[in-house]
Amino acid sequence: MIQLYNVSKKYGSDSAAAVKNLTLQVGKGEFLYITGASGAGKTTLLRMLYAAEKPTRGQILIDRQNVSRIRSRQIPFLRRKIGVVFQDFKLLQSRTVYENVAFALEAQGKKRYEVSKKVYQVLKEVGLEHRLQRKPLELSGGEQQRIAIARALVVDPLILLADEPSGNLDQEVTFEIMDLFKRANARGTTILLATHDHSLNQRFPRRVLTLDQGELVGDQQPLHL
Amino acid sequence: MLDKIRYFILRALRNMRQWPFLCSASILTMAIALAIVATFFLIVVNVEQLASRWTREIQVIAYLQKPVATQNLAALTKKLKSFPEVESVNYVSPVDAMQRFKKHLGADASLLEGVNPKLLPASFELGLYSAYRNQQGIVRVIEQLEMSLDVDDLRYGQKWLKRFNDFVHMLRFIGIVLGGFLLFAALFIVSNTIKLTLYARRDELEIMALVGATMRFIKIPFMLEGAIQGLLGGLLALAFLALSFVFVISRSLSSFWLTPTDFNLLFLTMNQQVVLVAAGVILGVLGSLSSLRRFVRI
Numbered sequence: 001m002i003q004l005y006n007v008s009k010k011y012g013s014d015s016a017a018a019v020k021n022l023t024l025q026v027g028k029g030e031f032l033y034i035t036g037a038s039g040a041g042k043t044t045l046l047r048m049l050y051a052a053e054k055p056t057r058g059q060i061l062i063d064r065q066n067v068s069r070i071r072s073r074q075i076p077f078l079r080r081k082i083g084v085v086f087q088d089f090k091l092l093q094s095r096t097v098y099e100n101v102a103f104a105l106e107a108q109g110k111k112r113y114e115v116s117k118k119v120y121q122v123l124k125e126v127g128l129e130h131r132l133q134r135k136p137l138e139l140s141g142g143e144q145q146r147i148a149i150a151r152a153l154v155v156d157p158l159i160l161l162a163d164e165p166s167g168n169l170d171q172e173v174t175f176e177i178m179d180l181f182k183r184a185n186a187r188g189t190t191i192l193l194a195t196h197d198h199s200l201n202q203r204f205p206r207r208v209l210t211l212d213q214g215e216l217v218g219d220q221q222p223l224h225l
Numbered sequence: 226m227l228d229k230i231r232y233f234i235l236r237a238l239r240n241m242r243q244w245p246f247l248c249s250a251s252i253l254t255m256a257i258a259l260a261i262v263a264t265f266f267l268i269v270v271n272v273e274q275l276a277s278r279w280t281r282e283i284q285v286i287a288y289l290q291k292p293v294a295t296q297n298l299a300a301l302t303k304k305l306k307s308f309p310e311v312e313s314v315n316y317v318s319p320v321d322a323m324q325r326f327k328k329h330l331g332a333d334a335s336l337l338e339g340v341n342p343k344l345l346p347a348s349f350e351l352g353l354y355s356a357y358r359n360q361q362g363i364v365r366v367i368e369q370l371e372m373s374l375d376v377d378d379l380r381y382g383q384k385w386l387k388r389f390n391d392f393v394h395m396l397r398f399i400g401i402v403l404g405g406f407l408l409f410a411a412l413f414i415v416s417n418t419i420k421l422t423l424y425a426r427r428d429e430l431e432i433m434a435l436v437g438a439t440m441r442f443i444k445i446p447f448m449l450e451g452a453i454q455g456l457l458g459g460l461l462a463l464a465f466l467a468l469s470f471v472f473v474i475s476r477s478l479s480s481f482w483l484t485p486t487d488f489n490l491l492f493l494t495m496n497q498q499v500v501l502v503a504a505g506v507i508l509g510v511l512g513s514l515s516s517l518r519r520f521v522r523i
Contacts, residue, residue, distance in 0.1 A: 050435075073440075080437035092429055094243045107438035111228065151436065 001159065001190045002026040002049065007058030007068075009044050009214075018044040020214040022058070026192065028158075031185045033201055034194040036211035042194035045211070046161045049192070050082050051075045063158055080108055083152025083160045083189075087167035089144045091136040091151075097123065098132040101151045108155065122154040123147075126180055142173030149180050153189075160184060162193045171199070178204055237449035240426075247422040248454060254418040255458030255505055258411030260465050263493065263501055265407055267466070269400045270491050276393055280358035283386065285351040287370050288378040292319055292347035304373055305349060310366050313352035319345045346377060360390050412508070419451065419512040423520050430520050443521055447513045455509025459502035466493070 002025070009019040019041040026032060034042045047053040048060060051067055060067040063081060070078060091100050098119055105115045123129045126146040136144050145165060152160055162181065166174035178200060185191045193200075201208055201222075210218035241248040293301055298316060305314045317325070323342040327334040351370075353362055363381050370376055423430070433443050470492050493501065 076434075076437045076439045076442075078437075079435065084435055090428065090432055090435070092432060103432070104436040106232065107433055107436045107442055109229065109442070112232075155436070 001028040001030070001063060002192075003059075003061040005059045007048065007055045007060055009041075009048060009053060010056045017056070017214050019048070019055075019211075022214075022216055024209065024216065024219070026190060029185070029188050029190055030207065031181070031191045032193070032207040032209060034192060034209045034211065035196055035198070035201075037196065039213070040211040041214040042211055043163055044214075046084075046163050046192065046194055049159070049161060050084055051078055080155060081158045083149075083155065083157035085145070085148050085152050085160065085162040085165045087164040089136070089141075089148045091144060091147055093135065093137055096133050096135060097128060097139070097147050100136065100147055101154050104151050104155050118154055119150075122150045125153075125183075126150045140173075141168050142170075142176065145169060145173075145177055146180065149177065153180075153184055157189060159190045159192070162191070162195075164195055165193065166195065166197060166200070174200070175203065233445045233449055236446040237453060240446060240450055241453065244422070244426070247425055248450075251415075251418050251422055251451075251454045251509075252458045252461065255415050255455055255508055256461035256465065258415050259459055259462035259501060259505055259508070262404070262407050262411055263462060263466055265404055266497075267470075267491070267493065269396070269404070272396060273393075274491055276389070276396070277355065277358075279389065280355065283353060283358040283363075283382065285353070285363060285366050285370070286380040287349045287351070287374060287376045288346045288380070289348060290346075290375040290377045292343075301374075305351060305370075308351075308366060308369050310353050310357035310362050311351050312354045313350075315350040315352075317348045317350060319343050319347050322346070322348070349374070360386060415508055416512045416515060419509075420516040420519070423447070423513075423516045427520050430517075434521060440521065444514065444517060447517055448510050451509035451511075451513030452506050453509070455505035455507065455512075456502065457505075458509065459505025462505065463493075463498055463501055 004022050004024050007019060007022045008017050010017045022041075022045065034045060036042055044053060048055050049062065049067070051070055055068050058068065062078065065078065067078060092103070095103070101119045101123060102115050105118060110118075120129060120132075123132065126149060128143060128146055128150065131139060131143065136147060139147070145168075149165075160181070165181075166177055169177065174197070181191055181193065182204065205222035207222065208218065208220045209216060210220075293316065302314050302316060305311060320342045322345040323337065323340070326345065327337055330336060349370075351366060353366065356362070357366070363386065367379055367381075370379070430443060470490075474490065
């Protein structure tokens with residue numbers, strides 16, 4: 001599903017590489033953690049995957065498409081295969097829960113009846129079907145993150161990228177969120193979750209990539225899987 | 226397709242409702258900018274109109290060395306009238322001149338008693354077509370006159386005409402410089418206001434790009450929004466201009482010494498009004514488009 005070959009990324013010509021010589025393969029339906037200290041290159045790696053950054057060197061293939069050489073006109077179509085979840089949720093505060101989730105489908109030009117059906121379904125799945133007309137700020141952090149996850153999942157993405165999704169949440173809520181990721185993964189969505197929270201891996205052991213100063217220093221499969 | 230158009234229009238209207246402050250700021254800025262440019266245009270048009278009325282008085286008077294014999298008068302008048310610049314020809318014989326002089330003196334006309342009317346020179350008064358009521362036109366008339374008549378002296382308000390020419394040139398120059406400056410300032414203010422309103426909504430633009438919206442999908446509602454705001458701004462500017470024209474300017478100016486009683490101030494013609502509103506729409510669309518490019522990076 002995702003293949004990286006010798007991928008490097010530098011933000012300036014004389015600055016240190018944010019990602020160095022990264023080569024890795026992620027299979028369809030895999031769930032993996034990307035860990036490392038702040039500045040290890042986790043966010044840069046994810047940003048390159050959804051084509052917000054271009055690698056300075058190397059090739060990235062997603063679903064057999066070469067993302068490192070993608071034209072800007074094709075980027076929207078790549079992103080429709082990828083859901084992204086952020087630490088700060090990135091919700092539209094002026095719109096309701098329903099509108100926030102519907103937005104992702106509308107952007108793809110889906111018909112109205114399709115949109116409403118799908119949005120209701122996915123909000124039910126994340127347990128927010130009773131909050132349709134609320135604005136994000138009226139909800140708790142955990143609920144806001146669930147809206148963001150609903151928005152990412154509503155398009156049935158092949159890949160879900162999550163950048164520190166639990167960074168602003170307490171542990172109980174984090175585990176609820178992890179449950180949502182696990183369920184999506186069980187339906188076949190490939191999941192890459194960047195985090196520095198080791199308790200997640202202890203509770204939900206999965207493959208772990210460890211980055212350090214842009215380099216891949218560890219790639220561990222969970223022992224009991 | 227219809228579904229999409231409907232979606233885009235609804236989206237644009239909903240955006241405007243969701244950001245009432247930003248939306249009214251854009252509309253007002255555009256209205257003010259357009260009203261300023263249009264007011265300036267009206268001032269220039271009216272001053273030019275006023276100036277061109279002053280030139281109605283311009284005529285060339287050719288004083289002759291000898292009065293024209295009666296039998297030659299018709300032919301000579303015809304000849305002068307054949308000059309392309311000349312609109313009217315009036316022959317003033319020495320007797321006519323004396324009568325005018327007397328009339329001028331009014332109660333003191335008795336002073337002229339016993340004066341030989343032939344003392345005064347005969348003259349031709351040439352009225353010119355409005356297009357030739359300027360230095361070049363007059364020079365051409367004079368050249369032709371001197372070839373066809375024995376002219377003793379010529380009067381055409383030389384000094385006044387020169388000053389008037391300078392005035393008109395200055396007016397045009399100021400018009401172009403100030404008008405250009407105003408137009409530039411209006412564009413600058415409008416595009417910056419739109420930029421600010423988009424800056425306030427950059428999260429929305431970022432998220433749209435993130436969930437796979439195409440550039441077109443992002444642009445169209447913003448363009449429509451810009452067009453609607455521009456339309457409202459243009460109409461507002463027009464309404465403001467019309468009201469202030471009717472209630473303030475024409476009333477206060479009509480009692481002002483500058484405007485003769487039969488002088489009607491010009492307002493925008495129907496076409497110019499349409500241009501003003503269309504300019505608002507174009508301003509809105511271009512302003513949105515140029516600013517969008519800065520905030521949307523796919």
